[in-house]
Amino acid sequence: MKMTRLLCASALLLSLLSPSVQAAAGAIKVTSLAETDVEVMKAGKKELKRLPVTKAVPGTEVIFTTRFENVSDKTATGVTINNPIAKEMEYKAGSAFGADCEIVFSADDGKTFAAVESLKIKVAEGERNALPREYTNVRWIYKGQLAAGKASEVGFRAVIK
Amino acid sequence: MSKSLKIKLLSRARLAWLLAFLWMPQASWAVSAIAGSTISNVATLGYSMGVGAAAQVQPNIISNATSFVVAELIDPRVTWQDALPVSVNTPGVNSVLTFLLTNAGNGQEVFGLARSNAPAPIPATNFVPVNSVLYDPANTPTGAIFLETNGVPGFQPGLDTPYTPGVNDPNLAPNASQIIYLVSDTPASVANGSKGDVLLTASSKTVGAAGAAPGTALPGLGQGGSIAVVGKTRAQALSTGSYITSGLSVVVTKTILSVLDPSGGVLVMPGAIVTYQIVAALTGAGTATGLVINDPLPANTTYVPASMTLAGVALTDVADADAGQFIAASNSVSVALGNLTSTAVAGVSAVITLRAKIN
Numbered sequence: 001m002k003m004t005r006l007l008c009a010s011a012l013l014l015s016l017l018s019p020s021v022q023a024a025a026g027a028i029k030v031t032s033l034a035e036t037d038v039e040v041m042k043a044g045k046k047e048l049k050r051l052p053v054t055k056a057v058p059g060t061e062v063i064f065t066t067r068f069e070n071v072s073d074k075t076a077t078g079v080t081i082n083n084p085i086a087k088e089m090e091y092k093a094g095s096a097f098g099a100d101c102e103i104v105f106s107a108d109d110g111k112t113f114a115a116v117e118s119l120k121i122k123v124a125e126g127e128r129n130a131l132p133r134e135y136t137n138v139r140w141i142y143k144g145q146l147a148a149g150k151a152s153e154v155g156f157r158a159v160i161k
Numbered sequence: 162m163s164k165s166l167k168i169k170l171l172s173r174a175r176l177a178w179l180l181a182f183l184w185m186p187q188a189s190w191a192v193s194a195i196a197g198s199t200i201s202n203v204a205t206l207g208y209s210m211g212v213g214a215a216a217q218v219q220p221n222i223i224s225n226a227t228s229f230v231v232a233e234l235i236d237p238r239v240t241w242q243d244a245l246p247v248s249v250n251t252p253g254v255n256s257v258l259t260f261l262l263t264n265a266g267n268g269q270e271v272f273g274l275a276r277s278n279a280p281a282p283i284p285a286t287n288f289v290p291v292n293s294v295l296y297d298p299a300n301t302p303t304g305a306i307f308l309e310t311n312g313v314p315g316f317q318p319g320l321d322t323p324y325t326p327g328v329n330d331p332n333l334a335p336n337a338s339q340i341i342y343l344v345s346d347t348p349a350s351v352a353n354g355s356k357g358d359v360l361l362t363a364s365s366k367t368v369g370a371a372g373a374a375p376g377t378a379l380p381g382l383g384q385g386g387s388i389a390v391v392g393k394t395r396a397q398a399l400s401t402g403s404y405i406t407s408g409l410s411v412v413v414t415k416t417i418l419s420v421l422d423p424s425g426g427v428l429v430m431p432g433a434i435v436t437y438q439i440v441a442a443l444t445g446a447g448t449a450t451g452l453v454i455n456d457p458l459p460a461n462t463t464y465v466p467a468s469m470t471l472a473g474v475a476l477t478d479v480a481d482a483d484a485g486q487f488i489a490a491s492n493s494v495s496v497a498l499g500n501l502t503s504t505a506v507a508g509v510s511a512v513i514t515l516r517a518k519i520n
Contacts, residue, residue, distance in 0.1 A: 034227035057234040066204040078209040088194035
């Protein structure tokens, strides 16, 4: 009984002493966007305009973007962003983008990740390279430091099946 | 992991595999994002606060969720299924053209059907098919159309269902298909080799869809209240099938190819071997089915065993897998040519040879 009380008390004390945990929720602002490039006429010329997805028919290419901004006053490191690819979507080969990022993929719902050239999938005969349409998740490993106030964005394109 | 849990997981995995197999799209243009379904996306960000040894791992941050509803693409396809124009007699009745309607969109969709006999512009040499008088004496655009119903390939009168607009319009799930038959008559006195076209149109019954420009959005009219979007077929698929009047005829000619007498000469005398050639020539367009050539040997001749050939290939004398046989009872040879298809331009022929000895 005494031991339990002591543990509870120390846990409470620890939580009070670590303000970074409390501040975490607001330290980095993360915003997701799903958009499409739509052809619009501007001054008699066709022009691509990026707009939120509306007419999402099969075959539509959707651009998923994740924006992140360090809104704290400290430098953040070891930033990784994970984004699952919906079952109804097919990853567009070579479309993942993100400055200063190592980009890896998963073909097993995020259990394992690897770069495009070494991402394998298990088949009856052993394993083979996973095809872009078999990708289930994208992960960006931000190589730099995210200084206070700094923002960046990563993303990928996928086509509605 | 307990044994029972393992077994449960295994059976679940098997079930999942089975379901995945059952749902595997069969059509080549398969889509899997069903109209009306919502696609959501949430990103997760992990990070540490601080640099180097002082860095402290922080709890993950979850982004807002983006989501959008999959719109319904209305995209019917119709393809004429007969490999070649269907041969008809002149006059002819109840000739069948076969079409396949497929819902290549991603939502359940109802389609209205209509036929147009000899759609404009009509090529100068074409004839105008009419709806089968037996099934549609009024010759209406929606008449003499049948829906494959009994699962047996080909049109079976009384078993495949007549199409009635607004009553049994094909209502197809994504990737589902319906076989459609158009039954027509051919007027009298049409020149041999003339073509007659019939156009089948399948139009989406979604209000405002059929004929609209590709990309037209119809808010709320898609499956599950989603936006319906007109596909590249303008929600109205068309396909033309053709008939051809057939002057198909078979002419069989028998000639003596060579004679070899016992002394090595060419005299027709007892003991001489006569080589006969039979040519079955088809002219005009069409297919002669189950064609059999029977040739009784002339009196006072005896068939030379194993002397029969078809297109230069030896045939055995017994009734077996090959086309030929010698029938001793009637002293004749019989060659089953099966189905021979001839085109109006080229025609087709089969060449048989056999030898007989003069008694």
